[in-house]
Structure formats: C-alpha cells, structure tokens
Amino acid sequence: MQNVAIADQIDELHDPQTFITKYIWSQDHKVIAIQYGLTAVFVGLIALALSGLMRLQLGFPDTFDFINPSDYLQFVTMHGMIMVIYLLTALLLGGFGNYLIPLMIGARDMVFPFLNMLSYWFYLVSVIVLLASFFVPGGPTGAGWTLYPPQAILPGTPGYDWGIILMLVSLAIFIVAFTMGGLNYVTTVLQARTHGMTLMRMPLTIWGIFTATVLGLLAFPALLVSAIMMMLDKTLGTSFFMPALVSLGENLDYSGGSPILFQHLFWFFGHPEVYIVALPAFGMVSDVLATHARKNIFGYRMMVWAIVIIGGLSFFVWAHHMYVSGMDPAFGFFFATTTLIIAVPTAIKVYNWVLTLWKGNIQLTVPMLFAIGFIFTFTHGGLTGLFLGNVTIDLPLSDTYFVVAHFHMVMGVSPIMVLFAAIYHWYPLLTGKMFDERLGKIHFWFTFLGTYAIYLPMHYLGFLGVPRRYFAMGSMDFIPESAQTLNQSITISALIVGFSQLIFLYNVFVSLRNGKPAGHNPWGATSLEWQTPDVPPHHGNWGPKLPQVYRWAYDYGVPGAKEDFIPQNRPVTDSEQTAGERDA
Amino acid sequence: MIIETDTSTTYTDPGVDGMVSDWSADRQAFDLPWGKLMMWIFLLSDTFIFSVFLTGYMNVRMSQTAVWPNPSEVFALEVFGTHMPLILIAIMTFVLITSSGTMAMAVNYAYNGDRRKTAILMGATALLGASFVGMQAFEWTKLIEEGVRPWGNPMGAAQFGSAFFMITGFHGLHVTAGVIYLSIVARKVARGDYEEKGYAIVEITGLYWHFVDLVWVFIFAFFYLW
Numbered sequence: 026m027q028n029v030a031i032a033d034q035i036d037e038l039h040d041p042q043t044f045i046t047k048y049i050w051s052q053d054h055k056v057i058a059i060q061y062g063l064t065a066v067f068v069g070l071i072a073l074a075l076s077g078l079m080r081l082q083l084g085f086p087d088t089f090d091f092i093n094p095s096d097y098l099q100f101v102t103m104h105g106m107i108m109v110i111y112l113l114t115a116l117l118l119g120g121f122g123n124y125l126i127p128l129m130i131g132a133r134d135m136v137f138p139f140l141n142m143l144s145y146w147f148y149l150v151s152v153i154v155l156l157a158s159f160f161v162p163g164g165p166t167g168a169g170w171t172l173y174p175p176q177a178i179l180p181g182t183p184g185y186d187w188g189i190i191l192m193l194v195s196l197a198i199f200i201v202a203f204t205m206g207g208l209n210y211v212t213t214v215l216q217a218r219t220h221g222m223t224l225m226r227m228p229l230t231i232w233g234i235f236t237a238t239v240l241g242l243l244a245f246p247a248l249l250v251s252a253i254m255m256m257l258d259k260t261l262g263t264s265f266f267m268p269a270l271v272s273l274g275e276n277l278d279y280s281g282g283s284p285i286l287f288q289h290l291f292w293f294f295g296h297p298e299v300y301i302v303a304l305p306a307f308g309m310v311s312d313v314l315a316t317h318a319r320k321n322i323f324g325y326r327m328m329v330w331a332i333v334i335i336g337g338l339s340f341f342v343w344a345h346h347m348y349v350s351g352m353d354p355a356f357g358f359f360f361a362t363t364t365l366i367i368a369v370p371t372a373i374k375v376y377n378w379v380l381t382l383w384k385g386n387i388q389l390t391v392p393m394l395f396a397i398g399f400i401f402t403f404t405h406g407g408l409t410g411l412f413l414g415n416v417t418i419d420l421p422l423s424d425t426y427f428v429v430a431h432f433h434m435v436m437g438v439s440p441i442m443v444l445f446a447a448i449y450h451w452y453p454l455l456t457g458k459m460f461d462e463r464l465g466k467i468h469f470w471f472t473f474l475g476t477y478a479i480y481l482p483m484h485y486l487g488f489l490g491v492p493r494r495y496f497a498m499g500s501m502d503f504i505p506e507s508a509q510t511l512n513q514s515i516t517i518s519a520l521i522v523g524f525s526q527l528i529f530l531y532n533v534f535v536s537l538r539n540g541k542p543a544g545h546n547p548w549g550a551t552s553l554e555w556q557t558p559d560v561p562p563h564h565g566n567w568g569p570k571l572p573q574v575y576r577w578a579y580d581y582g583v584p585g586a587k588e589d590f591i592p593q594n595r596p597v598t599d600s601e602q603t604a605g606e607r608d609a
Numbered sequence: 610m611i612i613e614t615d616t617s618t619t620y621t622d623p624g625v626d627g628m629v630s631d632w633s634a635d636r637q638a639f640d641l642p643w644g645k646l647m648m649w650i651f652l653l654s655d656t657f658i659f660s661v662f663l664t665g666y667m668n669v670r671m672s673q674t675a676v677w678p679n680p681s682e683v684f685a686l687e688v689f690g691t692h693m694p695l696i697l698i699a700i701m702t703f704v705l706i707t708s709s710g711t712m713a714m715a716v717n718y719a720y721n722g723d724r725r726k727t728a729i730l731m732g733a734t735a736l737l738g739a740s741f742v743g744m745q746a747f748e749w750t751k752l753i754e755e756g757v758r759p760w761g762n763p764m765g766a767a768q769f770g771s772a773f774f775m776i777t778g779f780h781g782l783h784v785t786a787g788v789i790y791l792s793i794v795a796r797k798v799a800r801g802d803y804e805e806k807g808y809a810i811v812e813i814t815g816l817y818w819h820f821v822d823l824v825w826v827f828i829f830a831f832f833y834l835w
Contacts, residue, residue: 136643136647137643137644137647204651204654207654208647208650208651208654209647211647211650212643212646212647212650215637215638215639215646216636216637216638216639216641216643216646217636217637217643218635218636218637219635219636220635220636221635222635222636223633223634223635224632224633224638225633226635242650242653242654242657243653243654243657245654246654246655246657246658246660246661247657247661249658250658250661250662250665251661251665253775253779254665254775257759257771257775261759261760261771262759262760263759263760263767263768263770263771263775264760264767264768264771265665265669265768265771278760280675280767281669281672281673281674281675281766281767281768282669282768283668283669283672286665286668286669286672290661290665293661574635
C-alpha cells in the first residue's frame, strides 16, 4: 500500500468555524503554539518574581519581615522548577516546536492535531496544579528543584505534606502533556515533510527541536517513575527511597530504601533535560545567526551531527551531578570522562557559530544582538562546566554559588537569550507587525550586561565557599564581609534586569497594535516559514498547494544570484547547476 | 544541495542501501502510515518507563538487608490438595500470550478485508485481556488477605509488597487501557468505519497489545522467577 504523505492530506484539516474552535479548543498548531507560549511566559514571570524575592533576602538580610526561612526555600524550589520545566521546556518545545515544525518543513499541521490540542490542555492543568500549591496549607514544597528524598517528604521541609504531593502530580501531568506533544513533533518531522525536504535540508532549528524531543521522550520516563515512587513513599508509606530514619526524636516506619536511587533516577532525567532546553536553543540561534549575518551556517553537517551526538551522550553523564553522594571513584572517573567528551561536539558548535559570523555581512538587529550575546554567555557557562565536570575540582565547589553561577549562565541565561532572539526574529511572522527596534536594543543591553553583573560575582562567591540555598550566611569565619557587599550589588543588578523585562513585554504588546506592518519576509530569510502566501500564515499554512523544496536553508550571499538570499522553494537555475558541477 | 531529489521514486532497496535511501528521502523517512510510527515511538518511551520501574525494583531488591520473600512460595496455590508454585502466574502468562496470538490473527484478517473475523478476534483478545486483569485482581486479593501491604508484609522485606503492587498495578493499568482500546477499535471495525482509511489501525492496536504482553514477560522473569 502506498502511503500518502500526511502533509498533503488537506481533508484532515478541520477548518475552525467559531471563536471557540479558532482560539480556545483549537487544533491549529500555530494557535496551540501561542497558547503554550503565553502560558509559559506567564508562569515564567511568576518564577522571575520569586527570584527577585530571593535576591532581596540575600542582598539585604534582616530587612524584609515577610520573607522567613521556609518561604525562602519555597521560592528557591518553585523558581527552579518553573524555570526549567514549565517555562523553558514548554516554551521551546510546546511553543516554538509547535509553531515552527510544520511551517519549516512545509506541512499543513502536525500529524495528529487533536492530540496536539490535548497536549496544551494537559500542560495548562499541570500549571494550575503547580500554582495551586501556593494556596494549600503549608504552601508549596521547599525541597529544592531536585526534590531529594528523604527530606522532601519529611517534617522540617516546608510543604512536606501538601506541597510535595501537588508538585509530583503536576509533574506527572506535565509529562503526559509533553509525551502527547512530543509524539507529534517527532512523527511530523519524520513523516510529514514536503516535496524535496530531505532531513539534511532541514533548518537546524528543526534538528534541535527534533533531537530534544527524542531526548524528552526517553528521559521524562525516569522522572515519571521516580515521581510515582516518591508519591507512594509519601502517601502509602512504602520505602523505595526512604532508609530507616529518626525524625524529631521518633523512629519512622520507613526502612531499607535508597535515597541514592532517587538521585540516579532524577539525574537520568535531569541531565538530558539540560539538553532538552539547550538543543532547540542551539538550533534556533544557528538560524538567527545565519540569517542576520547573511551567510550560510558554517559546517551544516557537523552542526547536525553535533546536535545528535550531544543528545546521545547526554544519557551517559548524569552522575556528574552526584560526585558528592559518596560514589565509587571509578564511577566518578567514568562520568568525568563522558562529561568532558561532551564538550567536544559543543565546542564544534561554538566554533561554527563564530565562523559563521566571520566575514559575514553582519546586521546588528535585535535578534542578532541576542544571538551574539548567547555565544558569550554560553561560552562562559560552558567553560565553568569543565571545572565542575572534573571530580577533584567539583568536590570543593559543590553546593556553592559557583555551581549556581555555572548553571544559570549555561542553561538559564543562554537559552533565554536565544528565546529573546527567537521571539524578536519570528515576531513579524507571528503578528505581521514589526517590534520597536530601539526598545529592543535597550532591552538587550540591560539584559546582557545585567546578566554579567549578576553572575560574574557569583563565581567569586563560590570560590570563597559561600553555600547555595542558604537563607542567610550568618557569621562564618571563612566568608569576608565584602561578600555581603557583592551580594547587595548582585541583588540590585538582578532587580534592574528583572524590571527591564517590562520593556520587552511593553514592546511585544504595544507593537501588536502600533508596530509597522512587517510585510513578507522582512529579514530576507530563506527557510520555508517565511515563504507562506499569507503573513501571518493562515490555517493550513500553504494555500492550495504545498511548497516544493529545491535547496538547503542557508543559501545566503550566493555568488551570481540576484538577491543575497535564495529561498528554499526557488528552483535551482542552470547557471547554479553548472557552477555546482564545476565546484564538485 | 544542487541535486534535486526525485520525489516520485518509492524506495524499496533492501538492506543498508535501502535504509540510507529511506532516511535521505524527502517527505517521509519510513514507508509507514504515520500512526504506526507514532505508536512505535510511544512504545519506545513506554519501554523506558517499564525499564526504570524494573531497574528501581532490582536496585531496592539487591541493596536489601531484610529477607526477600521467595516468590514461588508466595504465589503458590493449593489446587485439589496439590501444592503448585506459581500456578496462577503461569496461567495468566499463558492467557496473555494466547491473546497475542488472537491479535496477530486479527491483524491478518484485517488486511484481508474480513471485517467480521477481525472484530471477533479482537473481541476475543479483549476478553482474554480482561480475564488476565481478573486473575490479577484475584492474586492481589489473595495477597492482601495474607497481610501483604505496600508498606510491609509478614514474609520479609517491605519492598517486596511495594514493588509488587506498583509494577503489576502499572502493568495492569496498561492491560486495562488496552482492553478498552481493543473494544473501541473492534466495534469500529465491525461497523465498517475504516473501509476508506484502511486497516492499519488494527495493526497499530496490535503493536500496543504485543508490547503490553512483552512487558509482562519481563515482569514475569524479573519479579516472579528471580
């Protein structure tokens, strides 16, 4: 039986009729993407506010009565969990994945739009359950985003009774939502590409999102199972993760469980999660750099293989988060080695980004500024990763602010720089309007310089041995008083950066109404999403006929071409053909 | 990037060459209906879930200091005065594997266009699955009556009961979901809903069912036989 590629089956698309089917219960990937995006940004702002409160306490201890130690731990936990899972994962895959996959590969929609719609609604439920934990007795869990047992479910940790249960339920629902979306993304990329769109002609954005989704489908099971086991430990009194314990002078009923098992399961999910966030960012930043440098991406094939190899290796490095758990030194050696090997494909990517810029016709637009900013922050975060990947250097630095600075640079700030680049880059496509360039640049400089003002001093605090997660330092002999001055400066920078995001929100919402019409393809990009008949694209994306793809996504500045870019759907001319044969 | 892909070719070369040309093709990487691929990917993800369950169970079992109860004795039954270790589990396994056989036959009849036989065989598969869940309910009841609880049991390590209820429970949910899924698809087959779209859905349902069956084989080996 001949299988008709799904991309062609226009009858599968149900045209939305009413307001509700068009904007609420929509099965259109573009609407679902925007729903995902708005929800993610909304919870992200809550997490940003929480980080502001944390910084207030750290910078000015004993000043704010409304922050007590257990509140602080709850802020830390919720900030981390929301940022990693409910903002970054959801926005990069649910938001950008949904929007860009069908458009960039030339499909009319995801292969299973109904499941895609369910994915968003499950995500929304998981967010509501998560936020509900702010309103239950005891508040949200304060166990840290890693939720390590036994402390996560024992008295003494804030939110040990209701908060942790809601957190685990919310994670389970999120994983169901992610699986429904993820199955769609992977299957759509594999089976629903348009004529001429081979895998090796896909823009790197799609490669990044595709690989990250595969990672998610294989890594989230470990989180799901550990959430189920911890839930049983909490509610039924099983002892999967709980050893025999004395708590508050009483012998608990637990016995014989292994807290280390949880750490292994959690990080078997947790490390790939870093790349679930990073790989889509790698992909998108590659496309933004190539478009705004008017030059093809350097080493396309290497970039693809680097993404795939990083994805594969990410399953073999998890225990580098557990060097201080008392593991066998031989294990430490193994995981340090795999961790450092992963730096090789990552370095290839960084070199290729820089080489893409080299001798390019660089346009310093707002997306480009953020993309270049990403190269800086990612390189800095990546270099400190080499320190922490080595067991001997990690041991003294573990659980200090050095670690906080490292992971914020590499998987906090860097993906967010790319998210801003991506939002500014695709804003004209999403809305048909241009954002305000001047406000965008102001936003960039506040964010970029502010990032360094926040995180550079944190490395130094880490070297001093200032421990992370502490509500207040108290008086410790090894911490000089000047550390407190640094903390104040970090707090002030953090608040400025936090408030400068209002510029971004203002820009995005006001430009919806007041922005200049963007027209077709304002950046002169080659990839398919800019070649739709309508901007923003209508339901079904391509009008009556699917585009035909003739070339890769990076034909910028081709010698002899009339314009400095050639869209993917423009046929290869005779002169190019002979030039290509001569080069070969 | 100059060479244009010929979009009309269907790639049927065998072996490595065939795989290479499939993957380098445009439109689709596999010559399959998308639903079937999606089910395969889901099953891969689900494999990871069960692997983590089993790995977690093996970890708690091996790091255990308390005595681990002997499964062949715990799951033994007195049948007509004869002591038979694991007899119920053996019957359950037999029933589930038989159901995979009826499922495979259903797929065959579906592609031959025999709607009636397909629906009957899928119904039979669902019935066998339901009886599996029934026997599991019996097994749970028996253990609970003997005092086995998720948090402890009279025979030894508390984790025995925890892992047992968790893993068989999660698998039982999969079987139950499969029975519902099979019944819905069987009814639609009987009604003729797939006459136009083709009967790939029967095979997709079958993939899920065979997977649930295969997972049981691993649970059987690692939990009951070890």
